[in-house]
Amino acid sequence: MKPHLSFPLKSLCVCVSDSSVSFPQAEIDAAVQLLLKLKVEYKQVTGQDYKAGCLPSESSVAPSNGPAADQDTVDPWNVSTTSAKGVDYDKLIVRFGSSKIDQELVDRIEKVSGQKPHRFLRRGIFFSHRDMHQVLDACEKQKSFYLYTGRGPSSEAMHVGHLIPFIFTKWLQDVFDIPLVIQLTDDEKYLWKDLTIEDCHRFAVENAKDIIACGFDVNKTFIFSDLDYMGASPEFYRNVVKIEKHVTFNQVKGIFGFTDSDSRGRNMMITSLPSRLFGNRKDIQCLIPCAIDQDPYFRMTRDVAPRIGYPKPALLHSTFFPALQGAQTKMSASDANSSIFLTDTPKQIKNKINKYAFSGGKDTVEEHRKYGGNPDVDVSFMYLTFFLDDDEQLEKIRQDYVSGALLTGELKKILIETLQPMIAQHQERRKQVTDETVKQFMTPRPLNFKL
Numbered sequence: 001m002k003p004h005l006s007f008p009l010k011s012l013c014v015c016v017s018d019s020s021v022s023f024p025q026a027e028i029d030a031a032v033q034l035l036l037k038l039k040v041e042y043k044q045v046t047g048q049d050y051k052a053g054c055l056p057s058e059s060s061v062a063p064s065n066g067p068a069a070d071q072d073t074v075d076p077w078n079v080s081t082t083s084a085k086g087v088d089y090d091k092l093i094v095r096f097g098s099s100k101i102d103q104e105l106v107d108r109i110e111k112v113s114g115q116k117p118h119r120f121l122r123r124g125i126f127f128s129h130r131d132m133h134q135v136l137d138a139c140e141k142q143k144s145f146y147l148y149t150g151r152g153p154s155s156e157a158m159h160v161g162h163l164i165p166f167i168f169t170k171w172l173q174d175v176f177d178i179p180l181v182i183q184l185t186d187d188e189k190y191l192w193k194d195l196t197i198e199d200c201h202r203f204a205v206e207n208a209k210d211i212i213a214c215g216f217d218v219n220k221t222f223i224f225s226d227l228d229y230m231g232a233s234p235e236f237y238r239n240v241v242k243i244e245k246h247v248t249f250n251q252v253k254g255i256f257g258f259t260d261s262d263s264r265g266r267n268m269m270i271t272s273l274p275s276r277l278f279g280n281r282k283d284i285q286c287l288i289p290c291a292i293d294q295d296p297y298f299r300m301t302r303d304v305a306p307r308i309g310y311p312k313p314a315l316l317h318s319t320f321f322p323a324l325q326g327a328q329t330k331m332s333a334s335d336a337n338s339s340i341f342l343t344d345t346p347k348q349i350k351n352k353i354n355k356y357a358f359s360g361g362k363d364t365v366e367e368h369r370k371y372g373g374n375p376d377v378d379v380s381f382m383y384l385t386f387f388l389d390d391d392e393q394l395e396k397i398r399q400d401y402v403s404g405a406l407l408t409g410e411l412k413k414i415l416i417e418t419l420q421p422m423i424a425q426h427q428e429r430r431k432q433v434t435d436e437t438v439k440q441f442m443t444p445r446p447l448n449f450k451l
Contacts (some may be wrong), residue, residue: 058327071095074293079320079330084358084377086327089319096295098128098317112136113175120168120318123385128292128317130302135287135314139176144449145285148171148313151211153203156192158210159339160419161321161331163426164386166214168318169289171379179220179447182211187226203226208438210342213429216441219448223441233444240329242308282309291330292317305328320334322382324356339390342427346420353380353412361408362399372404380408380415387418 072081080089093100095190101121109132121125149169151162173180184204190197204225213225230240244385267306286418288298295317302312320330331339337356340349360378362368375381375398386396397414400406 002389025204029090043402051154054230060102066280075296079293081328084326084328086322086382087320092292093128093129096128096292096299098130098292098295098315099132101127101129101132103315108133108160112139115175118168118171119389119391120171120386122391124319125164125386126168126289126316126318129315131299131312131314132287132316135285136287140286143285144178145176145314146178146449147180148183148286148288149290149395150185151207152185152189153200153207156203156206157341157343158207158424159331159341160383160387163214163342164318164321165289165291166211168316170214170216172287172289173217175447179449180216182221182223183214184208184223184225187230190227197227201225205438206208208428208442209430209433212433212437213426215429218437218440220445220448221441222360223438224341224444228442242304257263282311285311286313287316288313289316290318291318291320293330310375321377321386324352324379326358326379327377327382340419342423342425342430344423346424348421349423350416353416354409356410357383357415359408359412361411367405368406373408375401378408378411380411383415384418384443387422389430 042135072087073082073094075086079087090100101124102163106117106121109121114258128226138145146168148435149165151158169180170198172178174282184207186200186204189195189203190200193200197201204227208225290298295315298313298315305312320327323329323335324340329338337352340352342350358377358379360374360376360381362371378401381398381401384394384397389399397406397411401411
């Protein structure tokens, strides 16, 4: 992976150093100044001094996920932007060094899977990837792969935004008929949040019930808690040690922005998170669907994997699910008024949307009829892009809102009538998940799939 620079540095070095080519002195001086400027930019992007002919390691690219003055804040713990439209994902692709999911890739996924692409792919909700073409290459050669995703259990109740990676992962499991590993990072939440270790583990079990209620196949899905599994699996710990040997503290500081005041536990946890990706088999590709703020973990993993004999995991990145108050930040479980929880009643859902959902409409009915609304900043419309499956219906709603034919209150009503039955159905499925069901999913065992 190469850093994004405003000029190809290697080409510039060749031009300046080639003694067989004659340049006016003014041009040489300008080139030297540009070279020095680019070396500074290179170090800012990679965290390394430039060396001719040497590319930076993948984990060093975009070492800080924190923003420059004009950038959005996107890291595993914080997401914010000043734009009412939300994070600029095109800029984020450049900043993180990933690749855009274009129509060609969507069409190829449809061809290989034999299924209509999920609405998250059709609408650009999953918008970025690393090495997805390699996964599809393997599929075309009748080679299997497996899925990995996770959840950091910081609260007993999950919100609708937490469902996004699991809804999509469920679709991938179904259409490709592949196994899945889900990691519950309760140790991470203990280290980062003001929570007891007992609460973190309890939240993991409760969150597992919501995840299971998404409909995963118990014969092809393994869910584990770090607090349980780390001590019970020698293989897991061996992989942690292998990764720790190949990751320096400077890399961790560069990727995650840690300082000397961060606890030792946080640094150790960073290497345990990707460890479950590496089992005994070294010939099976892993595909990770996740929100793009989790990419730094797997950027490090991709850098380490070849050094310990494993293929780099591929990734599919999603956009963020906005808070009710607007797309400047993502929905948070710590703010009840920013979120629609999976435990909310129909009345609570209705009240939250009517009271808190940011509107792209005008101040008066007359103005709205005349000028129309802005769906690009309207939270109710954003939510419908996630949960309304009918493309034609969604487009009609968008056109009616832009034209002024559809009022903000009417748009909110459509969202309410979409979410209420969806969440009620989820709650019914969750009631069927017993402690014994959870135990089945969380017991280490061979999974049923064909290699």
